[in-house]
Amino acid sequence: MSDIADLTRRMRHFTEARAWAQFHDPKSLTLALVGEVGELAELLQWVRHEDQATVVREQPLHDRLAEEMSDVLLYLLRLADVVGVDLAHAAADKLQANKDRFPPDDHAGVAPAKV
Amino acid sequence: MSDIADLTRRMRHFTEARAWAQFHDPKSLTLALVGEVGELAELLQWVRHEDQATVVREQPLHDRLAEEMSDVLLYLLRLADVVGVDLAHAAADKLQANKDRFPPDDHAGVAPAKV
Amino acid sequence: MSDIADLTRRMRHFTEARAWAQFHDPKSLTLALVGEVGELAELLQWVRHEDQATVVREQPLHDRLAEEMSDVLLYLLRLADVVGVDLAHAAADKLQANKDRFPPDDHAGVAPAKV
Amino acid sequence: MSDIADLTRRMRHFTEARAWAQFHDPKSLTLALVGEVGELAELLQWVRHEDQATVVREQPLHDRLAEEMSDVLLYLLRLADVVGVDLAHAAADKLQANKDRFPPDDHAGVAPAKV
Numbered sequence: 001m002s003d004i005a006d007l008t009r010r011m012r013h014f015t016e017a018r019a020w021a022q023f024h025d026p027k028s029l030t031l032a033l034v035g036e037v038g039e040l041a042e043l044l045q046w047v048r049h050e051d052q053a054t055v056v057r058e059q060p061l062h063d064r065l066a067e068e069m070s071d072v073l074l075y076l077l078r079l080a081d082v083v084g085v086d087l088a089h090a091a092a093d094k095l096q097a098n099k100d101r102f103p104p105d106d107h108a109g110v111a112p113a114k115v
Numbered sequence: 116m117s118d119i120a121d122l123t124r125r126m127r128h129f130t131e132a133r134a135w136a137q138f139h140d141p142k143s144l145t146l147a148l149v150g151e152v153g154e155l156a157e158l159l160q161w162v163r164h165e166d167q168a169t170v171v172r173e174q175p176l177h178d179r180l181a182e183e184m185s186d187v188l189l190y191l192l193r194l195a196d197v198v199g200v201d202l203a204h205a206a207a208d209k210l211q212a213n214k215d216r217f218p219p220d221d222h223a224g225v226a227p228a229k230v
Numbered sequence: 231m232s233d234i235a236d237l238t239r240r241m242r243h244f245t246e247a248r249a250w251a252q253f254h255d256p257k258s259l260t261l262a263l264v265g266e267v268g269e270l271a272e273l274l275q276w277v278r279h280e281d282q283a284t285v286v287r288e289q290p291l292h293d294r295l296a297e298e299m300s301d302v303l304l305y306l307l308r309l310a311d312v313v314g315v316d317l318a319h320a321a322a323d324k325l326q327a328n329k330d331r332f333p334p335d336d337h338a339g340v341a342p343a344k345v
Numbered sequence: 346m347s348d349i350a351d352l353t354r355r356m357r358h359f360t361e362a363r364a365w366a367q368f369h370d371p372k373s374l375t376l377a378l379v380g381e382v383g384e385l386a387e388l389l390q391w392v393r394h395e396d397q398a399t400v401v402r403e404q405p406l407h408d409r410l411a412e413e414m415s416d417v418l419l420y421l422l423r424l425a426d427v428v429g430v431d432l433a434h435a436a437a438d439k440l441q442a443n444k445d446r447f448p449p450d451d452h453a454g455v456a457p458a459k460v
Contacts, residue, residue: 038268
Protein backbone atom coordinates (compact mmCIF):
# COMPACT_ATOMS: atom_id res chain seq x y z
CA MET A 1 0.00 0.00 0.00
CA SER A 2 1.05 3.59 -0.53
CA ASP A 3 2.70 4.75 2.68
CA ILE A 4 2.09 8.42 1.83
CA ALA A 5 -1.65 7.74 1.58
CA ASP A 6 -1.52 5.63 4.74
CA LEU A 7 0.31 8.26 6.82
CA THR A 8 -2.03 10.93 5.47
CA ARG A 9 -5.07 8.94 6.53
CA ARG A 10 -3.60 8.29 9.98
CA MET A 11 -2.76 11.99 10.50
CA ARG A 12 -6.35 12.85 9.56
CA HIS A 13 -7.73 10.41 12.12
CA PHE A 14 -5.30 11.65 14.76
CA THR A 15 -6.45 15.22 14.11
CA GLU A 16 -10.15 14.45 14.08
CA ALA A 17 -9.99 12.33 17.24
CA ARG A 18 -8.75 15.44 19.09
CA ALA A 19 -11.03 17.95 17.31
CA TRP A 20 -7.95 19.77 16.06
CA ALA A 21 -9.11 20.11 12.44
CA GLN A 22 -10.50 23.55 13.41
CA PHE A 23 -6.89 24.76 13.77
CA HIS A 24 -5.67 23.23 10.52
CA ASP A 25 -6.30 25.92 7.94
CA PRO A 26 -3.54 26.10 5.28
CA LYS A 27 -1.80 29.21 6.66
CA SER A 28 -1.67 27.83 10.21
CA LEU A 29 -0.40 24.46 9.00
CA THR A 30 2.32 26.20 6.98
CA LEU A 31 3.43 28.05 10.13
CA ALA A 32 3.53 24.69 11.94
CA LEU A 33 5.63 23.26 9.12
CA VAL A 34 7.99 26.24 9.44
CA GLY A 35 8.31 25.57 13.16
CA GLU A 36 9.43 22.00 12.53
CA VAL A 37 11.83 23.02 9.77
CA GLY A 38 13.28 25.48 12.28
CA GLU A 39 13.86 22.70 14.79
CA LEU A 40 15.60 20.68 12.09
CA ALA A 41 17.82 23.64 11.21
CA GLU A 42 18.75 24.15 14.86
CA LEU A 43 20.06 20.60 15.06
CA LEU A 44 22.52 21.25 12.23
CA GLN A 45 23.40 24.95 12.51
CA TRP A 46 26.66 24.67 14.45
CA VAL A 47 27.78 21.26 13.17
CA ARG A 48 31.12 21.78 11.45
CA HIS A 49 31.01 21.28 7.70
CA GLU A 50 33.65 18.57 7.77
CA ASP A 51 31.93 16.69 10.62
CA GLN A 52 28.48 16.53 9.02
CA ALA A 53 28.68 13.20 7.25
CA THR A 54 29.82 11.47 10.42
CA VAL A 55 27.76 13.05 13.18
CA VAL A 56 24.39 12.81 11.42
CA ARG A 57 24.77 9.02 11.71
CA GLU A 58 25.72 9.11 15.40
CA GLN A 59 23.51 9.40 18.46
CA PRO A 60 21.88 11.47 19.79
CA LEU A 61 21.81 13.56 16.60
CA HIS A 62 20.63 10.76 14.29
CA ASP A 63 17.44 10.09 16.24
CA ARG A 64 16.75 13.79 16.76
CA LEU A 65 17.04 14.40 13.01
CA ALA A 66 14.68 11.48 12.32
CA GLU A 67 12.18 12.96 14.75
CA GLU A 68 12.23 16.48 13.30
CA MET A 69 12.13 15.23 9.69
CA SER A 70 9.12 13.13 10.71
CA ASP A 71 7.37 16.19 12.11
CA VAL A 72 8.04 18.06 8.86
CA LEU A 73 6.63 15.15 6.84
CA LEU A 74 3.53 14.75 9.00
CA TYR A 75 2.59 18.45 8.76
CA LEU A 76 3.33 18.44 5.04
CA LEU A 77 1.01 15.46 4.51
CA ARG A 78 -1.63 17.10 6.65
CA LEU A 79 -1.39 20.30 4.60
CA ALA A 80 -1.66 18.36 1.34
CA ASP A 81 -4.74 16.59 2.68
CA VAL A 82 -6.41 19.88 3.68
CA VAL A 83 -5.55 21.47 0.34
CA GLY A 84 -6.74 18.41 -1.61
CA VAL A 85 -3.40 17.55 -3.21
CA ASP A 86 -2.35 13.94 -3.93
CA LEU A 87 1.24 14.49 -2.89
CA ALA A 88 2.63 11.12 -4.04
CA HIS A 89 1.33 11.82 -7.52
CA ALA A 90 2.34 15.50 -7.54
CA ALA A 91 5.90 14.74 -6.38
CA ALA A 92 6.34 12.05 -9.05
CA ASP A 93 5.20 14.58 -11.67
CA LYS A 94 7.55 17.25 -10.32
CA LEU A 95 10.52 14.92 -10.36
CA GLN A 96 9.76 14.02 -13.99
CA ALA A 97 9.51 17.75 -14.83
CA ASN A 98 12.89 18.33 -13.18
CA LYS A 99 14.41 15.53 -15.26
CA ASP A 100 13.17 17.21 -18.44
CA ARG A 101 14.30 20.64 -17.27
CA PHE A 102 17.84 19.61 -16.37
CA PRO A 103 19.24 17.20 -18.99
CA PRO A 104 22.13 15.35 -17.33
CA ASP A 105 24.68 16.19 -19.98
CA ASP A 106 24.04 19.95 -19.76
CA HIS A 107 24.15 20.10 -15.97
CA ALA A 108 26.76 17.56 -14.91
CA GLY A 109 28.39 18.71 -11.67
CA VAL A 110 26.96 22.22 -11.88
CA ALA A 111 24.43 23.27 -9.25
CA PRO A 112 21.43 25.14 -10.70
CA ALA A 113 22.09 28.87 -10.35
CA LYS A 114 19.84 30.74 -7.92
CA VAL A 115 21.37 34.20 -8.12
CA MET B 116 5.37 -0.72 -3.07
CA SER B 117 6.30 1.98 -0.63
CA ASP B 118 6.04 5.29 -2.50
CA ILE B 119 8.33 7.02 0.01
CA ALA B 120 11.06 4.48 -0.73
CA ASP B 121 10.35 4.73 -4.46
CA LEU B 122 10.53 8.54 -4.58
CA THR B 123 13.68 8.44 -2.43
CA ARG B 124 15.33 6.02 -4.83
CA ARG B 125 14.33 8.11 -7.85
CA MET B 126 15.65 11.33 -6.27
CA ARG B 127 18.96 9.57 -5.61
CA HIS B 128 19.24 8.49 -9.23
CA PHE B 129 18.26 11.98 -10.44
CA THR B 130 20.99 13.46 -8.25
CA GLU B 131 23.67 10.98 -9.21
CA ALA B 132 22.93 11.24 -12.93
CA ARG B 133 23.82 14.95 -12.71
CA ALA B 134 26.77 14.55 -10.30
CA TRP B 135 24.95 16.77 -7.81
CA ALA B 136 25.53 14.56 -4.76
CA GLN B 137 28.64 16.64 -4.05
CA PHE B 138 26.32 19.55 -3.16
CA HIS B 139 23.97 17.50 -0.99
CA ASP B 140 25.50 17.67 2.45
CA PRO B 141 22.88 17.88 5.25
CA LYS B 142 23.27 21.63 5.94
CA SER B 143 23.00 22.56 2.25
CA LEU B 144 19.96 20.32 1.76
CA THR B 145 18.30 21.89 4.78
CA LEU B 146 18.84 25.34 3.24
CA ALA B 147 17.27 24.04 0.01
CA LEU B 148 14.31 22.72 2.00
CA VAL B 149 13.95 26.15 3.62
CA GLY B 150 13.93 27.76 0.19
CA GLU B 151 11.03 25.58 -0.93
CA VAL B 152 9.10 26.14 2.31
CA GLY B 153 9.59 29.85 1.69
CA GLU B 154 8.05 29.55 -1.77
CA LEU B 155 5.10 27.69 -0.25
CA ALA B 156 4.65 30.43 2.38
CA GLU B 157 4.72 33.13 -0.31
CA LEU B 158 1.80 31.50 -2.08
CA LEU B 159 -0.36 31.78 1.03
CA GLN B 160 0.88 34.90 2.82
CA TRP B 161 -1.71 37.41 1.56
CA VAL B 162 -4.62 35.02 1.08
CA ARG B 163 -7.43 36.25 3.32
CA HIS B 164 -8.19 33.94 6.22
CA GLU B 165 -11.82 33.53 5.21
CA ASP B 166 -10.91 32.78 1.57
CA GLN B 167 -8.35 30.04 2.28
CA ALA B 168 -10.56 26.98 2.13
CA THR B 169 -11.90 28.00 -1.28
CA VAL B 170 -8.90 29.41 -3.12
CA VAL B 171 -6.51 26.58 -2.28
CA ARG B 172 -8.75 24.35 -4.42
CA GLU B 173 -8.92 26.80 -7.34
CA GLN B 174 -6.41 27.41 -10.14
CA PRO B 175 -3.77 28.66 -10.45
CA LEU B 176 -3.13 28.40 -6.69
CA HIS B 177 -3.97 24.70 -6.37
CA ASP B 178 -1.34 23.56 -8.86
CA ARG B 179 1.26 25.98 -7.52
CA LEU B 180 0.75 24.63 -3.99
CA ALA B 181 1.08 21.06 -5.29
CA GLU B 182 4.33 22.00 -6.98
CA GLU B 183 5.91 23.68 -3.94
CA MET B 184 4.76 20.94 -1.55
CA SER B 185 6.34 18.46 -3.96
CA ASP B 186 9.64 20.34 -3.86
CA VAL B 187 9.53 20.31 -0.05
CA LEU B 188 8.86 16.55 -0.06
CA LEU B 189 11.59 15.76 -2.58
CA TYR B 190 14.28 17.67 -0.64
CA LEU B 191 13.06 16.14 2.62
CA LEU B 192 13.35 12.62 1.18
CA ARG B 193 16.77 13.46 -0.22
CA LEU B 194 17.92 14.72 3.19
CA ALA B 195 16.60 11.59 4.89
CA ASP B 196 18.47 9.46 2.38
CA VAL B 197 21.73 11.33 2.95
CA VAL B 198 21.34 11.15 6.73
CA GLY B 199 20.42 7.46 6.61
CA VAL B 200 16.92 7.79 8.08
CA ASP B 201 14.03 5.52 6.99
CA LEU B 202 11.47 8.30 6.98
CA ALA B 203 8.36 6.17 6.44
CA HIS B 204 9.25 4.17 9.53
CA ALA B 205 10.34 7.20 11.59
CA ALA B 206 7.15 9.13 10.79
CA ALA B 207 4.95 6.19 11.74
CA ASP B 208 6.81 5.96 15.05
CA LYS B 209 6.47 9.70 15.66
CA LEU B 210 2.74 9.65 14.98
CA GLN B 211 2.33 6.80 17.47
CA ALA B 212 4.37 8.77 20.04
CA ASN B 213 2.08 11.78 19.49
CA LYS B 214 -0.96 9.59 20.07
CA ASP B 215 0.45 8.47 23.39
CA ARG B 216 1.48 12.00 24.35
CA PHE B 217 -1.89 13.59 23.63
CA PRO B 218 -4.73 11.35 24.82
CA PRO B 219 -7.87 12.45 22.94
CA ASP B 220 -9.99 13.03 26.02
CA ASP B 221 -7.45 15.35 27.63
CA HIS B 222 -6.83 17.46 24.54
CA ALA B 223 -10.21 17.65 22.75
CA GLY B 224 -10.44 20.93 20.86
CA VAL B 225 -7.42 22.47 22.61
CA ALA B 226 -4.35 23.22 20.54
CA PRO B 227 -1.09 22.15 22.23
CA ALA B 228 0.40 25.20 23.97
CA LYS B 229 3.65 26.53 22.49
CA VAL B 230 4.13 29.59 24.70
CA MET C 231 23.70 56.89 17.04
CA SER C 232 22.53 54.22 14.63
CA ASP C 233 21.08 51.40 16.70
CA ILE C 234 21.54 48.89 13.88
CA ALA C 235 25.26 49.66 13.82
CA ASP C 236 25.39 49.57 17.61
CA LEU C 237 23.64 46.20 17.93
CA THR C 238 25.83 44.82 15.13
CA ARG C 239 28.97 45.92 16.94
CA ARG C 240 27.77 44.45 20.23
CA MET C 241 26.89 41.11 18.59
CA ARG C 242 30.39 41.00 17.10
CA HIS C 243 31.98 41.57 20.49
CA PHE C 244 29.68 38.99 22.10
CA THR C 245 30.71 36.46 19.45
CA GLU C 246 34.43 37.17 19.64
CA ALA C 247 34.50 37.12 23.44
CA ARG C 248 33.32 33.47 23.26
CA ALA C 249 35.43 32.49 20.22
CA TRP C 250 32.24 31.65 18.35
CA ALA C 251 33.16 33.44 15.12
CA GLN C 252 34.54 30.12 13.85
CA PHE C 253 30.94 28.83 13.69
CA HIS C 254 29.54 31.93 11.97
CA ASP C 255 29.94 31.21 8.30
CA PRO C 256 27.02 32.52 6.17
CA LYS C 257 25.31 29.17 5.65
CA SER C 258 25.43 28.25 9.36
CA LEU C 259 24.14 31.69 10.38
CA THR C 260 21.28 31.35 7.92
CA LEU C 261 20.34 28.01 9.50
CA ALA C 262 20.42 29.72 12.91
CA LEU C 263 18.17 32.48 11.56
CA VAL C 264 15.77 29.80 10.28
CA GLY C 265 15.72 28.21 13.72
CA GLU C 266 14.64 31.48 15.33
CA VAL C 267 12.02 32.17 12.64
CA GLY C 268 10.70 28.68 13.37
CA GLU C 269 10.35 29.52 17.07
CA LEU C 270 8.47 32.69 16.12
CA ALA C 271 6.13 30.71 13.84
CA GLU C 272 5.43 28.19 16.60
CA LEU C 273 4.22 30.95 18.89
CA LEU C 274 1.57 31.99 16.37
CA GLN C 275 0.64 28.79 14.54
CA TRP C 276 -2.50 27.84 16.51
CA VAL C 277 -3.62 31.35 17.49
CA ARG C 278 -7.09 31.83 15.99
CA HIS C 279 -7.22 34.39 13.21
CA GLU C 280 -9.81 36.51 15.00
CA ASP C 281 -7.85 36.48 18.28
CA GLN C 282 -4.49 37.58 16.85
CA ALA C 283 -4.75 41.33 17.30
CA THR C 284 -5.62 40.91 20.97
CA VAL C 285 -3.42 38.08 22.18
CA VAL C 286 -0.18 39.35 20.66
CA ARG C 287 -0.45 42.27 23.08
CA GLU C 288 -1.17 40.08 26.11
CA GLN C 289 1.24 38.13 28.31
CA PRO C 290 2.89 35.70 28.11
CA LEU C 291 2.72 35.82 24.30
CA HIS C 292 3.80 39.45 23.94
CA ASP C 293 7.12 38.96 25.70
CA ARG C 294 7.78 35.63 23.96
CA LEU C 295 7.24 37.27 20.57
CA ALA C 296 9.61 40.11 21.52
CA GLU C 297 12.23 37.57 22.50
CA GLU C 298 12.01 35.50 19.30
CA MET C 299 11.89 38.60 17.05
CA SER C 300 15.01 39.79 18.90
CA ASP C 301 16.77 36.52 18.17
CA VAL C 302 15.86 36.83 14.49
CA LEU C 303 17.19 40.40 14.41
CA LEU C 304 20.43 39.55 16.20
CA TYR C 305 21.29 36.68 13.83
CA LEU C 306 20.30 38.80 10.84
CA LEU C 307 22.64 41.60 11.95
CA ARG C 308 25.37 39.08 12.60
CA LEU C 309 24.93 37.62 9.10
CA ALA C 310 25.03 41.09 7.54
CA ASP C 311 28.23 41.82 9.44
CA VAL C 312 29.89 38.61 8.26
CA VAL C 313 28.79 39.20 4.67
CA GLY C 314 29.91 42.83 4.76
CA VAL C 315 26.49 44.39 4.16
CA ASP C 316 25.47 47.75 5.70
CA LEU C 317 21.94 46.63 6.47
CA ALA C 318 20.54 50.00 7.55
CA HIS C 319 21.60 51.46 4.23
CA ALA C 320 20.52 48.43 2.17
CA ALA C 321 17.07 48.31 3.79
CA ALA C 322 16.49 52.02 3.17
CA ASP C 323 17.41 51.49 -0.48
CA LYS C 324 15.11 48.46 -0.77
CA LEU C 325 12.19 50.36 0.73
CA GLN C 326 12.73 53.16 -1.77
CA ALA C 327 12.84 50.60 -4.61
CA ASN C 328 9.55 49.12 -3.37
CA LYS C 329 7.97 52.57 -3.38
CA ASP C 330 8.97 53.03 -7.01
CA ARG C 331 7.84 49.52 -7.96
CA PHE C 332 4.40 49.80 -6.38
CA PRO C 333 2.87 53.24 -7.07
CA PRO C 334 0.13 53.77 -4.45
CA ASP C 335 -2.62 54.53 -6.94
CA ASP C 336 -2.03 51.34 -8.93
CA HIS C 337 -1.88 49.04 -5.90
CA ALA C 338 -4.38 50.45 -3.42
CA GLY C 339 -5.82 47.64 -1.33
CA VAL C 340 -4.46 44.90 -3.60
CA ALA C 341 -1.80 42.57 -2.23
CA PRO C 342 1.06 41.94 -4.67
CA ALA C 343 0.36 38.67 -6.48
CA LYS C 344 2.74 35.80 -5.72
CA VAL C 345 1.08 33.08 -7.77
CA MET D 346 18.14 59.15 15.31
CA SER D 347 17.31 55.48 15.80
CA ASP D 348 17.37 53.84 12.38
CA ILE D 349 15.22 50.94 13.59
CA ALA D 350 12.49 53.40 14.62
CA ASP D 351 12.95 55.34 11.40
CA LEU D 352 12.69 52.29 9.12
CA THR D 353 9.69 51.07 11.13
CA ARG D 354 7.92 54.39 10.66
CA ARG D 355 8.69 54.43 6.94
CA MET D 356 7.41 50.85 6.47
CA ARG D 357 4.20 51.84 8.25
CA HIS D 358 3.70 54.80 5.92
CA PHE D 359 4.52 52.65 2.87
CA THR D 360 1.90 50.12 3.99
CA GLU D 361 -0.79 52.65 4.79
CA ALA D 362 -0.29 54.58 1.54
CA ARG D 363 -1.25 51.39 -0.33
CA ALA D 364 -4.01 50.29 2.07
CA TRP D 365 -2.07 47.08 2.72
CA ALA D 366 -2.41 47.15 6.51
CA GLN D 367 -5.51 44.96 6.10
CA PHE D 368 -3.19 42.11 5.00
CA HIS D 369 -0.67 42.61 7.81
CA ASP D 370 -1.98 40.46 10.62
CA PRO D 371 0.82 38.74 12.61
CA LYS D 372 0.40 35.28 11.07
CA SER D 373 0.42 36.60 7.50
CA LEU D 374 3.46 38.81 8.17
CA THR D 375 5.28 35.81 9.64
CA LEU D 376 4.58 33.85 6.44
CA ALA D 377 5.94 36.80 4.44
CA LEU D 378 9.05 36.80 6.63
CA VAL D 379 9.45 33.08 5.97
CA GLY D 380 9.21 33.72 2.24
CA GLU D 381 12.09 36.20 2.38
CA VAL D 382 14.21 33.93 4.58
CA GLY D 383 13.60 31.24 1.97
CA GLU D 384 14.92 33.50 -0.78
CA LEU D 385 18.00 34.20 1.34
CA ALA D 386 18.56 30.48 1.89
CA GLU D 387 18.25 29.78 -1.85
CA LEU D 388 21.09 32.20 -2.56
CA LEU D 389 23.44 30.24 -0.31
CA GLN D 390 22.26 26.62 -0.56
CA TRP D 391 24.68 25.33 -3.19
CA VAL D 392 27.61 27.63 -2.41
CA ARG D 393 30.53 25.40 -1.48
CA HIS D 394 31.55 25.64 2.18
CA GLU D 395 35.11 26.65 1.34
CA ASP D 396 33.98 29.32 -1.14
CA GLN D 397 31.52 31.10 1.17
CA ALA D 398 33.77 33.76 2.65
CA THR D 399 34.87 34.89 -0.79
CA VAL D 400 31.74 34.72 -2.92
CA VAL D 401 29.45 36.52 -0.47
CA ARG D 402 31.60 39.60 -1.08
CA GLU D 403 31.53 39.27 -4.87
CA GLN D 404 28.84 40.35 -7.34
CA PRO D 405 26.14 39.45 -8.14
CA LEU D 406 25.76 37.49 -4.89
CA HIS D 407 26.70 40.34 -2.57
CA ASP D 408 23.93 42.66 -3.77
CA ARG D 409 21.36 39.84 -3.89
CA LEU D 410 22.15 38.95 -0.27
CA ALA D 411 21.81 42.61 0.74
CA GLU D 412 18.44 42.75 -0.97
CA GLU D 413 17.03 39.60 0.65
CA MET D 414 18.39 40.51 4.10
CA SER D 415 16.70 43.88 3.66
CA ASP D 416 13.38 42.21 2.89
CA VAL D 417 13.74 40.06 6.01
CA LEU D 418 14.48 43.15 8.10
CA LEU D 419 11.61 45.20 6.68
CA TYR D 420 9.02 42.47 7.36
CA LEU D 421 10.48 41.87 10.80
CA LEU D 422 10.18 45.57 11.67
CA ARG D 423 6.65 45.62 10.28
CA LEU D 424 5.71 42.61 12.41
CA ALA D 425 7.20 44.21 15.51
CA ASP D 426 5.21 47.39 14.80
CA VAL D 427 1.94 45.45 14.41
CA VAL D 428 2.59 43.46 17.57
CA GLY D 429 3.59 46.56 19.54
CA VAL D 430 7.16 45.53 20.31
CA ASP D 431 10.02 48.06 20.55
CA LEU D 432 12.51 45.83 18.76
CA ALA D 433 15.63 47.97 19.34
CA HIS D 434 14.98 47.82 23.06
CA ALA D 435 13.96 44.14 23.08
CA ALA D 436 17.05 43.06 21.11
CA ALA D 437 19.38 44.99 23.44
CA ASP D 438 17.74 43.25 26.39
CA LYS D 439 18.04 39.83 24.73
CA LEU D 440 21.71 40.36 23.95
CA GLN D 441 22.34 41.26 27.59
CA ALA D 442 20.45 38.14 28.71
CA ASN D 443 22.61 36.04 26.38
CA LYS D 444 25.75 37.57 27.90
CA ASP D 445 24.57 36.55 31.36
CA ARG D 446 23.54 33.10 30.19
CA PHE D 447 26.81 32.26 28.44
CA PRO D 448 29.78 33.46 30.54
CA PRO D 449 32.75 33.70 28.16
CA ASP D 450 35.06 31.51 30.21
CA ASP D 451 32.57 28.63 30.36
CA HIS D 452 31.73 28.69 26.65
CA ALA D 453 34.96 29.62 24.89
CA GLY D 454 35.02 28.00 21.46
CA VAL D 455 32.08 25.68 22.20
CA ALA D 456 28.85 26.20 20.27
CA PRO D 457 25.75 26.02 22.48
CA ALA D 458 24.31 22.50 22.23
CA LYS D 459 20.95 22.19 20.50
CA VAL D 460 20.54 18.42 20.57
